[in-house]
Amino acid sequence: MNHLIILPIMLPALIAPILVMAARHDLVLARVLSVAAAVLMLVLAVMLLVSASGQPPQMYALGDWPAPFGIVLVLDRLSALMLVLTALLSLAVLIYALGGWDGRGRHFHALWQFQLMGINGAFLTGDFFNLFVFFEVLLIASYGLMVHGGGAARMRAGVQYVVVNLVGSSLFLIAVGMIYSVTGTLNMADLAARVPEVADADRAILHTGALLLLMVFGIKAALVPLHFWLPGTYGHASAPVAALFAIMTKVGAYSIIRLFPLAFGAGAGISADLAAPWLLPAALISLALGMVGVLAARQLTQLVSFAVIGSMGTLLTAVALSSPQSMGAALYYLLHSTLAAAVLFLIAGEVGARRGGADRLAPGPVFGGRGLLSGFFFVAAIAMCGMPPLSGFVGKLLILDSARGAANAVLIWSVVLGSSLLCIIGFSRAGSTLFWKTAAAGKDEIAPPPRTSVLPLVSIGSLLAALLVLTALAGPLTGWLDVTAAQIYQPEQYVDAVLGEAGGRE
Numbered sequence: 086m087n088h089l090i091i092l093p094i095m096l097p098a099l100i101a102p103i104l105v106m107a108a109r110h111d112l113v114l115a116r117v118l119s120v121a122a123a124v125l126m127l128v129l130a131v132m133l134l135v136s137a138s139g140q141p142p143q144m145y146a147l148g149d150w151p152a153p154f155g156i157v158l159v160l161d162r163l164s165a166l167m168l169v170l171t172a173l174l175s176l177a178v179l180i181y182a183l184g185g186w187d188g189r190g191r192h193f194h195a196l197w198q199f200q201l202m203g204i205n206g207a208f209l210t211g212d213f214f215n216l217f218v219f220f221e222v223l224l225i226a227s228y229g230l231m232v233h234g235g236g237a238a239r240m241r242a243g244v245q246y247v248v249v250n251l252v253g254s255s256l257f258l259i260a261v262g263m264i265y266s267v268t269g270t271l272n273m274a275d276l277a278a279r280v281p282e283v284a285d286a287d288r289a290i291l292h293t294g295a296l297l298l299l300m301v302f303g304i305k306a307a308l309v310p311l312h313f314w315l316p317g318t319y320g321h322a323s324a325p326v327a328a329l330f331a332i333m334t335k336v337g338a339y340s341i342i343r344l345f346p347l348a349f350g351a352g353a354g355i356s357a358d359l360a361a362p363w364l365l366p367a368a369l370i371s372l373a374l375g376m377v378g379v380l381a382a383r384q385l386t387q388l389v390s391f392a393v394i395g396s397m398g399t400l401l402t403a404v405a406l407s408s409p410q411s412m413g414a415a416l417y418y419l420l421h422s423t424l425a426a427a428v429l430f431l432i433a434g435e436v437g438a439r440r441g442g443a444d445r446l447a448p449g450p451v452f453g454g455r456g457l458l459s460g461f462f463f464v465a466a467i468a469m470c471g472m473p474p475l476s477g478f479v480g481k482l483l484i485l486d487s488a489r490g491a492a493n494a495v496l497i498w499s500v501v502l503g504s505s506l507l508c509i510i511g512f513s514r515a516g517s518t519l520f521w522k523t524a525a526a527g528k529d530e531i532a533p534p535p536r537t538s539v540l541p542l543v544s545i546g547s548l549l550a551a552l553l554v555l556t557a558l559a560g561p562l563t564g565w566l567d568v569t570a571a572q573i574y575q576p577e578q579y580v581d582a583v584l585g586e587a588g589g590r591e
Contacts, residue, residue, distance in 0.1 A: 087136065090145040090160045092129055093168055093205040096122060101198035109195075112188055119194040123179050126201070127172040130165070137165035138565070142572075142582035144211065152583045153272030157211035159583060162569040163416075167208040167339055170420060171332055173551065174427055175201055181431050181544035182325040189234040189323070196233070199226035200329065207336050211583055213261045213271040213298075216340065220257070220305075224250050227333065230326045231318065242321035249314040253304040256297055263294030274583035277347050277576050281354045292359060295349060299360050302344075305337025307394050308401060309371040316378070316390040324434020327386065328427040334397050335423055342404055342412070347576045358407055365405035365493065369500045372398025376504035379511035385433040385444040388515055389426065392469055395504060396422040402501070403484045406491055412570035414483035417563055421476040421555055425469045428548035432462050435541050436519060446515050448522035454542075459520035461545050466512035468552050471505050476555040481505065483563065 100122045108115035137143070142161035146152060179197065187193040203223025210216050232243040265271055267287040268279045283291050300311065307315040315334075319327045341360065349359040375395025382388035400422060403415035437444035439452040464475070471477035481501060488497045555562070572578060 087143050087145065087160070089129065089133055089136070090143065090158050090209065091147070093126065093133070093172075093209065094158075094202055096126060096129070097198035097202040097205070101195045101202065104195040104198065105192060109192065115194045116183055116187065119197060120176075120179060120183070122198065123172070123176040127169075127176055130168040130172040133160060134162075134165040134169050136160070137162045142579050144583050152211070153270050153275035156215055157272070157583055158209040159211040159274075159579065160209065161579065161582075162565075162572055163339070163342065164208045166416065166420075166566075166569065167335070168205060170335075170423060171201065171204050171208070174332055174423060174548075175329065177544050177547045177551070178325045178328045178427060178431070180547070181328070181434075181541045184538035184540040184544075186234075186323050186325050186434075190232075192229065193233055196226045196229040197329075199223075200230060202226075204332060204336060208339060211273050213264070213273065213276075217254070217257050217261065220336075221254065223333070223336070224254075227330070230329070231322050233326060234323055236321075239321045242317045245314055246318045249304065253301050256304075257301045260294045260297035260301060263290050263297070267291050267294075272583065273343070273347055274580040277350075277352075277580050278584065280348050280356055281352060283356075288356065292356065295344075295356075295359055296363065298344065299341065299363060302337045302340040303367065305340065306334050306397050306401065307337075307371075308367050308397060309374055309394070310367075312371060312374075312394050315394060316387055319390040319393065319430070320384065320386040324431050324437075327389075327430040327434075331393065331423050331426040331430065334393060335419055338397065338400055338404065338419065341401070342415075342573065346407070346412075346573050347579060350574065350576055352576065361405050361407050364401060368398045368401035368405055369497065370398070371395065372402060372504050373500055374398075376507040376511070380507050380514075382511065382515070383446055385436060385446060385515060385519065386430065388446070388511060389429040389433055392429065392508065392512075393422075393426045395508065396426065396469070398504075399481065399484065399501065402497060403487060406488060408487065409567065409570045409574050411484065411487035412573055413563060413567040414480065414487045416566045416569060417476075417483055417559070418480035421468065421480045421552065424548055424551050424555065425465060425477060428461075428465050428545055428552070429469060431541065431545050431548070432458060432465060435545065436462075446518050448518060451523055455520055457542065459516065461549060462516055462520065464549055464552075466516060470508040470512055472509065474556065476552050476559065479556060479559045 104115050104118055137160050142159055145158040147156040200223055203219045206219035210219055228247055231246055232239055261271055267283055267290050268276055270276055270279055304311045319330055345360045349356050351357055372395050375391050375398055378391030379388050382391055400415055400418050403411045433444050440449050468475040468477045471481040485498055488494050
């Protein structure tokens with residue numbers, strides 16, 4: 086077995102308690118340990134990506150218990166890709182947090198590591214029970230990060246976030262209970278082998294459980310009508326926390342991509358393509374409503390939050406088309422949208438800090454670094470809205486091309502292009518208001534403190550550079566992603582890696 090597979094979970098699980106016990110009163114030591122762990126995580130994720138690129142899916146059996154009875158982790162091209170994306174995002178955003186955000190509350194770095202543990206575990210786990218466990222780990226950590234720094238508005242948003250996710254967790258348990266009752270397994274590979282064998286009388290229970298899981302993953306992915314929690318949560322979180330949360334919606338999308346082609350794909354008999362009739366309409370509505378929200382937003386963080394909802398609609402539209410070509414396009418857009426959303430949240434945080442804590446889309450006094458930040462915002466807005474020549478344009482072009490043969494091609498093209506226009510108008514209005522229009526400061530307005538740390542700007546610049554690299558390497562990267570998409574739609578490779586190596590179920 087490849088013992089590197091467990092390290093993305095073990096590394097943050099070990100660093101987090103060390104931070105609590107040894108560095109809770111020493112911010113400098115906490116920063117050193119946290120950054121060192123982030124760098125090591127990125128190196129480890131790249132090593133796993135290289136390993137997954139040259140081999141079929143690999144299983145790691147904890148305690149050497151055979152699947153499907155024991156706990157298994159599975160590394161394939163998709164999970165390795167998500168690990169690299171998470172590690173890259175975490176390191177870049179952590180640099181931003183070192184500019185002072187991490188000192189505004191206790192245990193920031195420990196919570197950060199527990200969050201990464203949960204996210205990495207969700208990407209690697211091979212069974213639904215442990216997917217639930219890792220969901221709870223990342224959610225508990227996210228509760229702490231959400232309210233980091235305090236404030237009444239942040240606490241209210243945190244309570245709403247907790248309630249929504251508790252409901253989601255309850256539905257998750259009900260769904261896996263229903264699926265287990267008719268299949269006798271929660272192992273993903275074993276489920277793929279057993280779904281075609283489920284008796285016709287039990288199909289309704291199986292389908293209800295699967296669609297409940299789709300609902301749970303839709304909550305995580307902020308899919309309409311389950312999106313209502315996101316604008317308040319992301320809009321009130323601190324900038325680095327909101328930027329890290331850009332990967333949280335992708336955990337929901339990853340779960341949909343992992344489950345439905347594997348267990349309810351072409352080999353599932355009458356249960357094949359179970360999610361598509363529900364997923365496509367919800368994704369298109371999410372895309373449309375998200376961009377309408379961009380147009381109507383009154384705060385920059387609110388605008389970015391609605392852009393995230395719209396981008397999730399674009400991503401899941403491609404996923405709902407259920408073909409290797411559309412999945413390859415979806416994976417490229419997943420990378421782009423995560424980085425674009427994160428950098429926009431960081432820009433919003435920096436603009437708010439330089440304007441005295443206000444990110445309202447209204448004219449304000451001139452603030453320091455306005456020229457550089459306006460340039461950053463311009464590039465990030467072009468990327469998010471899908472304008473040429475950046476990665477958002479490439480991603481949307483790939484999705485539109487993959488939809489040409491679909492039955493709803495005209496509708497998909499219309500919604501994608503129309504929503505892009507709304508996005509352009511919304512971001513143009515926001516940029517012109519924030520960076521071109523000025524107003525005299527009020528008599529009672531407190532001038533913001535001067536910004537002395539360059540780390541936030543370094544972090545923003547590095548994420549924008551990643552978007553430029555994503556654009557420049559679109560050709561070879563889409564080739565690699567097409568192979569990854571083909572592997573997703575060949576579930577026998579995944580099943581053989583888990584059950585074949587372990588000898589299968591007796």
